[in-house]
Amino acid sequence: MTGTTLVGLLAAALVAVGLYGFLVNPQPLRKLIAFNLVGNGVFLLFGFIAERGGLPGIGGDPVPQALLITGIVVAFAATALAVTLLLRLHESTGSTSLADEAPSPKDPAA
Amino acid sequence: MIVDAFYAAPAVLILALAVYTTVVRGTFAASVGFLAYGLLLTITWVQLHAVDVALTEAAIGAGLTSLLLVRASHRLRESEAAIRAETPGLPLKLAAGLVAGIVGGGIALAVLTLPEPAPTLAPQVAANLAATGVGNPITAVLMAFRAMDTMLEAIVVLLALVGVWSLAPDRAWGGRQGPRYNADPDGILAFIARVLPPIGIVVGIYIFWIGADHPGGKFQGATVVAAMWLLAMLAGLTDAPPIRRRWVRALLVAGPLAFVAVGIVGVYAAGTFLGYPPDAAKALILVIEFALMPSLAFTLGLVMAGAPERPEEAA
Amino acid sequence: MSFALDLLTYVAVAAGAFFYLAGTIGLLRFPDTLTRLHALTKADNLGLGLIVLGLLPHAGGVADALKLVAIWLLVMLSSADAGQLIARAARRAMRRGEPPAP
Secondary structure: OOHHHHHHHHHHHHHHHHHHHHHHOOOHHHHHHHHHHHHHHHHHHHHHHHHHOOEOOEOOOHHHHHHHHHHHHHHHHHHHHHHHHHHHHHHHHOOOOOOOOOOOOOOOOO | OHHHHHHHHHHHHHHHHHHHHHHOOOHHHHHHHHHHHHHHHHHHHHHOOOHHHHHHHHHHHHHHHHHHHHHHHHHOHHHHHHHHOOOOOHHHHHHHHHHHHHHHHHHHHHHHOOOOOOOOOHHHHHHHHHHHOOOOHHHHHHHHHOHHHHHHHHHHHHHHHHHHHHOOOHHHOOOEEOOOOOOOOOOHHHHHHHHHHHHHHHHHHHHHHHOOOOOOOHHHHHHHHHHHHHHHHHOOOOOOOOOOOHHHHHHHHHHHHHHHHHHHHHHHHOOOOOOOOHHHHHHHHHHHHHHHHHHHHHHHHHHHHOOEEEOOOOO | OHHHHHHHHHHHHHHHHHHHHHHHHHHHHOOOHHHHHHHHHHHHHHHHHHHHHHHHHHOOOHHHHHHHHHHHHHHHHHHHHHHHHHHHHHHHHHHOOOOOOO
8 A cells, every 4th residue: 555545545534524523513613624624535535536647747637636726715715605604693693503493592692 | 664654644643633623622622623734734735746736725725714713713602602502412423423434434445446547637738738838737727728617716716705795784785894903003913914914925926926837826826915914904904995995896806807808819819718829828828817816815815804894984 | 065964954854853842742741821832932943943954955056945944934933923922812811810721
């Protein structure tokens, strides 16, 4: 097993950890972090495949690497929009709950 | 063996930090953990011979995303205890673990059974690199071979900003984004916000300029410039502009519009949208890059600033 | 000459790694925020400086060497400022009587 195969396995593990966090954490910001972990795993998998297609002189296959840059920027844009949405939800309801029936705030002053 | 250790050490640390951000109690701690995780991920990108991606990860993945998360977790800290009560019980956790394990295991299996030899487009890129006049193959892909993706990417960032703007409460519509930051004008934050931006702007433009032939490019460079602007905003030295202003909107759309305009020129000059006549390829790429860089820096800075919160006249 | 330069690289990078290790142990072992900051900012700046010094003979040219030195200076600037900001936040938290961060 070569070193880069290890990176491929790391990608699989990141997807698994992120998926678990996304399902289990009730806090939406934590879900966003977990979502980014899944995204990083997919990106890393893509980078691993790009590296396998490398040529002497060109490190990895530049086509997937360029798409990765696009992917990271788009993931950031989506995360930024989601974080802003969440902050607005918190500002207008005082809660960040995503449950259908949000438990009534115990402390209305908050 | 020793080579494998170079891959294994960051991989183990990255996985440990990923698990930490998932299971740690506080959201603030998770956000800081994500920052450290992103920086370590940068090392892995270098190991994958993807220095351009490493720069993007450091600037956007670790830098901007973590700043968003850290700031948001600070603002949400009061709701932390209430939301923790919604943590699911053990059966659901076990089920989630099972699902995650199956998905992760399936991907791992795919990693170990990838076809040999690996499919690649690298030879085609190498063969056509000279026609673009650009030396960095990734820039060539971004700006020539897959220019449509890059154009849509710039527009996606702009759409994210439109989304952020549209979250303004009615009283703040057209006003300024985010809270007004009041740092001590003689304090250390104000000091670094005065010292660093001249250096940072030069570094950002350098990363942008070098991108033609070496790792770097407009997204990474624009992020550094935007970060300098954000630093000055956080130190209270400057403020986000009111989004009602015409110059704000003109600067935001100038880059994407130039990209579309060059694309339309391509229809007449080279027979296809975003086609470049071979003699003018480098010149047209430069036109797009120079128009896009300021718009991108401005857009990224404003996306980070948050929803409009204050009417225009409020200081 | 080249042997002497290689020796400089080995010694300086090893010393830099030692200071990093010391700073990290301090970060993990010291009892509160201020002492941990002390370990981190001081030892790591020195460690990075030594590593940069060790890499200088292998830089591709004067421009590359200057870039390495610039990285060191920028990291020192930012870590000194970040250290100050964290220390101030920690002091404010102490005055409010909050328990020190774990």
